[in-house]
Amino acid sequence: MSEENQIVGEVMTPCFATEDEFEKGYQNSKFYVDSDYLKAYREHLIALSHVANIAKSYILNNWQKIEDWSDLEITLKHGLTGDLGEYYTYSPNTRLQSSDSAFSKIMQEIDDNNQKKHNPIIKVSDVVLDPTDGDFSITVNDTPYWWISDQAVILIADHIEKTLNSTN
Numbered sequence: 001m002s003e004e005n006q007i008v009g010e011v012m013t014p015c016f017a018t019e020d021e022f023e024k025g026y027q028n029s030k031f032y033v034d035s036d037y038l039k040a041y042r043e044h045l046i047a048l049s050h051v052a053n054i055a056k057s058y059i060l061n062n063w064q065k066i067e068d069w070s071d072l073e074i075t076l077k078h079g080l081t082g083d084l085g086e087y088y089t090y091s092p093n094t095r096l097q098s099s100d101s102a103f104s105k106i107m108q109e110i111d112d113n114n115q116k117k118h119n120p121i122i123k124v125s126d127v128v129l130d131p132t133d134g135d136f137s138i139t140v141n142d143t144p145y146w147w148i149s150d151q152a153v154i155l156i157a158d159h160i161e162k163t164l165n166s167t168n
Contacts, residue, residue: 007151007154007155014026031044048150049150051154052150052153052154053134055153055154055156055157056129056134056136056153056157057129058157058160058161059127059136059138059153059156059157059160060127060129062160062164063124063127063156063160065160065164066124066159066160066163066164068163069120069121069122069123069124069140069159070089070120070121070122071089071159071163072087072121072155072156072159073087073088073089074086074087074121074152074155074156075087075152076138076140076145076148076152077145077148077149077152078144078145078146078147079135079137079145079146079147079148080146080147085119085140085141085143085145086117086119087119087120087121087140087141088114088117088118088119088120089118089120090114090115090117090118092111092115093107093110093111093114121140121141122141123140123141123142124138124139124140125139125140125142126138126139126144127139135147136148136153138156
């Protein structure tokens with residue numbers, strides 16, 4: 001599990017038979033632009049940054065309400081040292097069948113690898129937002145991660161939101 005692969009954007013791009021269909025297909029998108037492409041692209045990048053910064057405030061205000069973090073699967077990178085922490089909770093694959101088929105062997109190998117990655121989040125003990133520059137840090141299982149990425153921030157905020165909504 002790598003940090004870059006945790007938030008998936010467009011998995012499959014639309015496929016069109018002709019250039020005309022291609023153009024018309026994207027004209028129906030809510031993100032369609034017909035000029036100022038560089039400006040539109042920059043605005044979307046800025047919007048991503050703003051969403052992440054808003055999520056930092058959300059985490060800061062809500063992280064202590066979460067008692068169980070074990071369902072959060074995330075890779076955190078310490079912004080100063082580059083050290084990575086991969087957090088994953090292993091659940092046995094109950095659909096595995098014992099057989100000698102190649103497929104069963106592959107599935108068992110995947111399950112074995114997942115078991116080796118078992119490293120759940122037991123606790124989050126500190127969250128720090130530096131309002132002067134937006135740097136965001138978190139301490140997980142007594143390991144500090146300074147200046148975590150916006151993707152990690154979004155995943156944490158999403159986990160908090162889903163957890164809180166499931167209890168209401």
